[in-house]
Structure formats: C-alpha cells, structure tokens
Amino acid sequence: MSDTTVRVEVLTAVFQVREPEASAPVLQVLLRRCEKVGWSLPGGPIVDRETLGAAAVRWLGTRAGLTRVAHLEQLSVFSDPDRVPEERTVASTFMALVPSDIPAETGADIEAEWFDVDDLPPLAYDHRDIVDLARARLAGKLSYTNIAFALAPSQFPMSELAEIYGAALGYPVDSTNLLRVLSRRGVVVATGTVGRTGGKGGRPPALYAFADTHLRVTDEFAALRPPM
Template identity: 75%
Template sequence: MPSSVDVEVLTAVFQVRECAESGHTLHVLLSRPSPDEAWRLPGGRIGDTDTLPRSAQRHLSEQAGLTRVAHLEQLSMLSEPDRVPRTRTIASTFLGLVPRDIPADPATESAAWFDVDAPPPLAYDHGDIVDLARQRLAGKLSYTNIAFALAPGTFSMSELAEIYGAALGYPVDATNLLRILSRRGVVVATGTVGRTGRTGGRPPSLYAFADNRLRVTDEFATLRPPL
C-alpha cells in the first residue's frame, strides 16, 4: 500500500476554432511544464482550500490564462493504481467549453490549442480523458442545449450547424437542425440578419440560444450520423 495518495484535477477544455485548411474543427487546450515534457491537460493538485471545480478553474487560469469557461462539469474519477508512475494519484476530471467568439489564445507559451483529431503525444492517460470528454459532449448535444457554451452570442444556422458538425465529427444539415432546435425551444430568432457570404445572396437570419444554462431539452432525442 502507498504511504500517501495525491489528488489532482484535470480539465479537457474544448473550443470550435476555424482553420483555413479544414474549416471549423474541435480543439482541445493542452499545456506542458517544459519543452522537453509531454503535452497534458491543464491541471494539478487540488489546493488545501479549493473545491474540485474551483481548483480546475485555478489551474486553467494559471497554466493557460483561461479565465472564462461557459460550461464546466465533472467528467469522471480515475483511480487506477498505476495511472501515474511512482506516486499513486487519483484524478477528478472535468469537461469545459469555451464559446467560439471568445478570444482564448493561451497567455503563456506553455499552453496551446490542438485539433482533437491530431493531438501531440499526451502524458499518461490524458488521451483517454480527451476521448471521454468528447464522447460526453457528443452525447449531450443530442438531448440538451449544451451547444450554447460553444456558439457565439448570435449566429446563423449555417454557422451553428458547422459548430455541431465539428463537435459531433460529421456534417449536420442546417435546415434540419433549425427544425429540431426550434421545436424544442432551444434557439430563438433575433429579428436581425448577418453579413452576406462571399457568394452573395440574401443576408442570413440570426438566432440565439434561449438559455445560457444547461437544460435537458428532449431526453429521448438523438442526433445521429447520416446513413
């Protein structure tokens, strides 16, 4: 039996970011203590006076300069005895989401955003945590309004469909998405229009989420990949 057990918090923070080569893609925030160490999820030991969520937020601020997270929820507890060499370490993991229109470039050189489909080698079991967080996000997109934490304050339905597609990993039809979310009362029309696209045409109608707090919208509904 180990003489002591450490407790740490780790947070998989996602943001949909637009890349010139691949369009809208889901990115995860990673950090590393030094250039010769592996990339990892932001986190560390829980403070003596911290709650778990407060500790997660503190490490995000200290390691990446990230002070605004639209949604933060506990993901899992990891207690495998050998998940970290030398010292037994139990991890409380979290899922965090940052809206697309919030500037979230890391304030330090020791942190960076990476495409979740092309991350660098990660320390310990952090890759498994990223996968679990992505699965949780995809699942909740089907029956909650959690996309409010990824979307800008106002958006066209084509932009929201790109955000859903980036998070789910497959294309989402904007017309069908509008029908589903309107029926559930998730999004509302703002009565305003956005900029005309590069190809011209009618300016797109803009929408907003009805709520900025997580709620279940249809406990039996599921967004599935196209057949």
C-alpha cells in the same frame, strides 16, 4: 495497513470549435507543454479546503491562461494505482467549453496550444483517455441538451451553428434539419436581425440565439446520429 500518501489532482479537457486558416471549423482541445511528460491537460493538485471545481478553475487560469469558460462539468475519477508511475495520484476530471467567438489566446508566458482532437500529439499518462471521454460526453449531450450554447457565439446564422455541431459530432449536420429540431424543442430563437452576406452576395442570413445560457435537458429520449 498502508500509509501511502495519495495525491489528488484535477485535469480539464477544454474544447473550442475553431477555424484554422483555409480549413473548415474543427473541434480543438487545449494542451499545455510539460517539461517532464510532454503534452498534458491543464490541471494540478488541489490545496487545503479547496473544492475540486474551484481547483479546476484556478488551474485553467494559471496553467492555460483561461479566465472564462461558458460551461464546466465534472467527468469522472481516474484512480488506477499506476496511472502516474512516480506517485499514487487520483484525478478528478472535468470538461470545459469555450464559445467560438471568445478569443482563447493563452498568452506568451503560457506554454499551451490548441490541437485538433483528431490529430493529437502523444499525451502524458492517461490524458488521451480523458480527452476521449470528454469528447464522447459532449457528443452525447448535444443530442438531448442545449449544451451547444457554450460553443456558439451569442448570435449566429444556422449555417454557422450547423458547422459547430458538425465539428463537435464529427459528421456533417444539415442546417435546415437542425433549425427544425432546435426550434421545436425551444432551444434557439430568432433574434429578428440579419448577418452579413457571404462573398458571393445573396440575401443576408437570419440570426438566431440560444433561449438559455445554462444547461438544460431538451429531449431526454433524443439521439443525434450521423447520416446513413
């Protein structure tokens, strides 16, 4: 009978739709620099009598400088015996979402940076697999839940929400079709206010908001697919 000690850790893929300079909004993930293994997801071991979710939140604050996320959910358990060569380590993984209007600066004392999910540096161990799993989970839930509330600002024109969906899904989303679908499902509501006009002038855009700021299934049979 083996007496091998098993280390339990939590790792979180944190996503935010961000708009780099002179570029369209893109889905980015937060990575921290680790001296031994390079870039990794924020996380670390759990402590005595700490739940996995509480550990994930704690490490997001201490190792990523994040004190607020709009949504956090558990993904999966990664338990390959050799996933961490130095020590038998089981990872409970999470996905966290940050709204686009929340400054997600990490602070000068936190060695963490945001990276485009399509242009990641080499990651430690199986962390790339965790990012891919979290991205697939997010894309799937955008089809049948209101999870985009956790990526969007509190109020928005539909053109902005369509860009957020497009960045998260990886393909363009038509704002008119998106409004029709989300309105029919009761996901978004008109605020009765308007936003700023663009640089070219024109009519101020109508502003919308999510009807709920907690996760709910809106159409269990729905599936958003890229245009043909």
